Amino acid sequence: MSQTLKLAVIRGDGIGPEVVDEALKVLHAVADGELDVQETPFSLGADRFLATGDILTDADTAALAEHDAILLGAVGGDPRDPRLAGGIIERGLLLKLRFAFDHYVNLRPTKVHAAVGSPLSDPGVVDFVVVREGTEGPYVGNGGAIRVDTPHEIATEVSINTAHGVERVVRYAFDLAMRRPRRHLTLVHKTNVLVHAGSLWQRTVAAVAVEYPDVTVDYQHVDAVTIHMVREPSRFDVIVTDNLFGDIITDLAGAISGGIGLAASGNLNPDATFPSMFEPVHGSAPDIAGQQLADPTAAVLSVALLLDHVGRADLAAVVTRAVESDLADRGTTRRSTAEIGDAIAGAAVAARTTTA
Amino acid sequence: MSQTLKLAVIRGDGIGPEVVDEALKVLHAVADGELDVQETPFSLGADRFLATGDILTDADTAALAEHDAILLGAVGGDPRDPRLAGGIIERGLLLKLRFAFDHYVNLRPTKVHAAVGSPLSDPGVVDFVVVREGTEGPYVGNGGAIRVDTPHEIATEVSINTAHGVERVVRYAFDLAMRRPRRHLTLVHKTNVLVHAGSLWQRTVAAVAVEYPDVTVDYQHVDAVTIHMVREPSRFDVIVTDNLFGDIITDLAGAISGGIGLAASGNLNPDATFPSMFEPVHGSAPDIAGQQLADPTAAVLSVALLLDHVGRADLAAVVTRAVESDLADRGTTRRSTAEIGDAIAGAAVAARTTTA
Numbered sequence: 001m002s003q004t005l006k007l008a009v010i011r012g013d014g015i016g017p018e019v020v021d022e023a024l025k026v027l028h029a030v031a032d033g034e035l036d037v038q039e040t041p042f043s044l045g046a047d048r049f050l051a052t053g054d055i056l057t058d059a060d061t062a063a064l065a066e067h068d069a070i071l072l073g074a075v076g077g078d079p080r081d082p083r084l085a086g087g088i089i090e091r092g093l094l095l096k097l098r099f100a101f102d103h104y105v106n107l108r109p110t111k112v113h114a115a116v117g118s119p120l121s122d123p124g125v126v127d128f129v130v131v132r133e134g135t136e137g138p139y140v141g142n143g144g145a146i147r148v149d150t151p152h153e154i155a156t157e158v159s160i161n162t163a164h165g166v167e168r169v170v171r172y173a174f175d176l177a178m179r180r181p182r183r184h185l186t187l188v189h190k191t192n193v194l195v196h197a198g199s200l201w202q203r204t205v206a207a208v209a210v211e212y213p214d215v216t217v218d219y220q221h222v223d224a225v226t227i228h229m230v231r232e233p234s235r236f237d238v239i240v241t242d243n244l245f246g247d248i249i250t251d252l253a254g255a256i257s258g259g260i261g262l263a264a265s266g267n268l269n270p271d272a273t274f275p276s277m278f279e280p281v282h283g284s285a286p287d288i289a290g291q292q293l294a295d296p297t298a299a300v301l302s303v304a305l306l307l308d309h310v311g312r313a314d315l316a317a318v319v320t321r322a323v324e325s326d327l328a329d330r331g332t333t334r335r336s337t338a339e340i341g342d343a344i345a346g347a348a349v350a351a352r353t354t355t356a
Numbered sequence: 357m358s359q360t361l362k363l364a365v366i367r368g369d370g371i372g373p374e375v376v377d378e379a380l381k382v383l384h385a386v387a388d389g390e391l392d393v394q395e396t397p398f399s400l401g402a403d404r405f406l407a408t409g410d411i412l413t414d415a416d417t418a419a420l421a422e423h424d425a426i427l428l429g430a431v432g433g434d435p436r437d438p439r440l441a442g443g444i445i446e447r448g449l450l451l452k453l454r455f456a457f458d459h460y461v462n463l464r465p466t467k468v469h470a471a472v473g474s475p476l477s478d479p480g481v482v483d484f485v486v487v488r489e490g491t492e493g494p495y496v497g498n499g500g501a502i503r504v505d506t507p508h509e510i511a512t513e514v515s516i517n518t519a520h521g522v523e524r525v526v527r528y529a530f531d532l533a534m535r536r537p538r539r540h541l542t543l544v545h546k547t548n549v550l551v552h553a554g555s556l557w558q559r560t561v562a563a564v565a566v567e568y569p570d571v572t573v574d575y576q577h578v579d580a581v582t583i584h585m586v587r588e589p590s591r592f593d594v595i596v597t598d599n600l601f602g603d604i605i606t607d608l609a610g611a612i613s614g615g616i617g618l619a620a621s622g623n624l625n626p627d628a629t630f631p632s633m634f635e636p637v638h639g640s641a642p643d644i645a646g647q648q649l650a651d652p653t654a655a656v657l658s659v660a661l662l663l664d665h666v667g668r669a670d671l672a673a674v675v676t677r678a679v680e681s682d683l684a685d686r687g688t689t690r691r692s693t694a695e696i697g698d699a700i701a702g703a704a705v706a707a708r709t710t711t712a
């Protein structure tokens with residue numbers, strides 16, 4: 001009798017639907033006979049907002065909450081459309097779900113795959129994970145402005161950091177470091193300028209570290225970490241950091257590895273009070289939408305993170321191996337989104353057979 | 357009759373004194389007969405603080421204010437020394453001077469020199485300048501914490517952005533873009549999350565752009581800009597950005613170009629109400645201090661920015677050419693800090709003779 005997975009699917013905007021279709025293709029290939037995947041589609045994103053004026057209703061949130069996990073392609077319409085200005089979809093949907101479902105861990109692994117290479121001429125062995133805080137920092141929406149559109153305008157943005165919020169993500173990062181061979185943790189912040197938030201992060205890491213004597217710990221300022229990521233990315237194992245710093249350095253991590261087309265992410269609620277949400281790091285890329293030009297690999301690898309999160313590390317490993325074998329086989333001919341999905345799904349079936 | 361330059365010199369900590377000595381050597385080589393350099397040394401930094409308890413007194417600030425410009429090596433002692441925790445020297449000296457002297461433009465040029473190369477396998481022609489705001493944003497020191505060291509601790513950091521502060525730095529960036537062949541300006545922010553500050557920056561750039569029809573303008577989120585800096589840095593010309601984003605992306609810019617050992621910066625008060633301050637982007641690197649291992653090139657290039665700022669673009673060009681010829685001549689033998697300084701000073705004398 002196979003386990004049931006109630007999966008909410010937000011295909012979203014732009015290239016979102018295309019990459020999600022391939023991710024689901026791979027999911028079904030590995031799930032067959034192992035996992036009973038019950039999908040519920042949710043039409044959310046810029047198109048729905050422009051048609052109905054709704055971004056995410058309370059009913060949407062309640063319905064999403066009934067699922068074991070959420071798979072999201074990408075959201076966001078044409079950036080030049082004034083009706084979508086100021087990140088209204090990103091904040092009203094993506095960030096709203098991260099906050100509503102208390103996704104306090106935003107997990108973003110980075111690997112340089114030998115077959116794909118890197119824009120760095122000598123990257124070394126790159127295999128690290130960024131644990132980005134997902135519910136605090138400058139993302140809380142706690143800013144304002146007075147005298148707008150006058151020469152006396154003042155606009156503020158407030159970063160909020162709590163002992164509760166910092167400690168739980170730091171603990172997650174230490175637990176993760178313990179499960180990895182190198183057992184190394186790097187805290188990234190800007191403690192020499194953001195002294196109050198920085199001090200809270202630093203004291204929390206120091207306090208939790210006492211419980212994890214096997215994990216070595218170091219610290220880097222967010223500016224300096226960009227240098228090391230370019231010059232010696234192999235030094236990193238687990239990085240734990242604030243919401244905004246994590247946003248910035250994970251795009252950089254994508255760039256120095258195989259590119260943002262391979263970067264997967266999980267918005268996790270490790271307590272499982274709410275469903276976790278899995279999405280490629282890339283955006284909706286409306287300029288190439290509907291043309292089968294997008295690489296679905298990041299969406300497929302997000303499915304691997306999803307499987308791992310719902311307790312099927314075995315199936316996650318099949319997906320990862322299938323992606324790796326597809327990357328190794330990539331020639332120079334450009335394949336369509338669906339062709340890449342087919343190839344990975346095929347490799348997944350083959351990998352399952354080999355293992356069985 | 358030569359012009360007088362009243363120069364305040366803060367050699368500072370770690371490798372600061374070594375690199376400043378070479379920068380002054382080059383300055384004297386180009387100034388000879390052209391500029392009467394009158395130096396005043398200021399002993400400021402971690403050593404002075406540890407000895408006296410003072411970081412920067414009102415008398416220090418008043419005395420510095422009497423100068424035409426400030427040359428600073430690097431400040432900051434051993435990061436493991438608990439007496440120096442929380443960036444006390446960086447904030448009490450470097451940031452205090454930036455704020456006291458209203459250094460609202462932090463100018464940071466980036467070039468990939470053919471002879472030096474880049475960790476990127478294919479950087480292309482890289483020649484851009486980051487105009488980082490220097491007196492606002494999350495650097496204002498407007499944060500706090502309650503219930504410190506309890507499970508209920510809350511720490512905040514406030515980013516403050518004013519129409520006045522944003523407009524003046526944006527204008528500077530447009531003026532700079534007009535003086536460069538490509539006349540392109542990129543605003544970097546995170547307008548989809550930091551909506552109030554982001555909107556102020558975006559509206560200001562749009563409003564000022566009307567006065568500069570010859571400058572093309574685009575916008576990138578701070579996360580996405582890291583991708584472009586790694587994958588296609590040649591696309592950038594002038595970047596204007598907030599204090600914190602500028603801090604992060606200029607270290608990245610240093611990394612993708614010749615390294616932080618070549619990155620110069622000017623903390624400018626363009627109104628000349630107060631002296632501007634010139635410093636290498638690198639820190640004090642206490643671990644290699646006093647060993648003649650540091651590359652003084654960033655300090656020397658900071659002197660070029662200084663000469664340009666005091667109206668001697670001709671002498672600045674001599675310094676830049678001397679550095680370029682030295683970079684082209686660099687073999688594989690490791691030279692001491694002083695040997696590099698001697699070589700650049702020699703090249704500067706030769707360059708002057710050629711030009712004369």
Ligand SMILES: CC(C)[C@H](C(=O)O)[C@@H](O)C(=O)O
Binds near residue numbers: 090091095247548549
């Ligand atoms: C779209 C945007 C709000 C989002 C973020 O800043 O978190 C994105 O950049 C990401 O990294 O998931």
Ligand SMILES: CC(C)[C@H](C(=O)O)[C@@H](O)C(=O)O
Binds near residue numbers: 192193223443450637
């Ligand atoms: C030392 C530190 C306070 C400083 C900053 O953050 O501005 C440094 O990183 C820089 O870029 O000049």
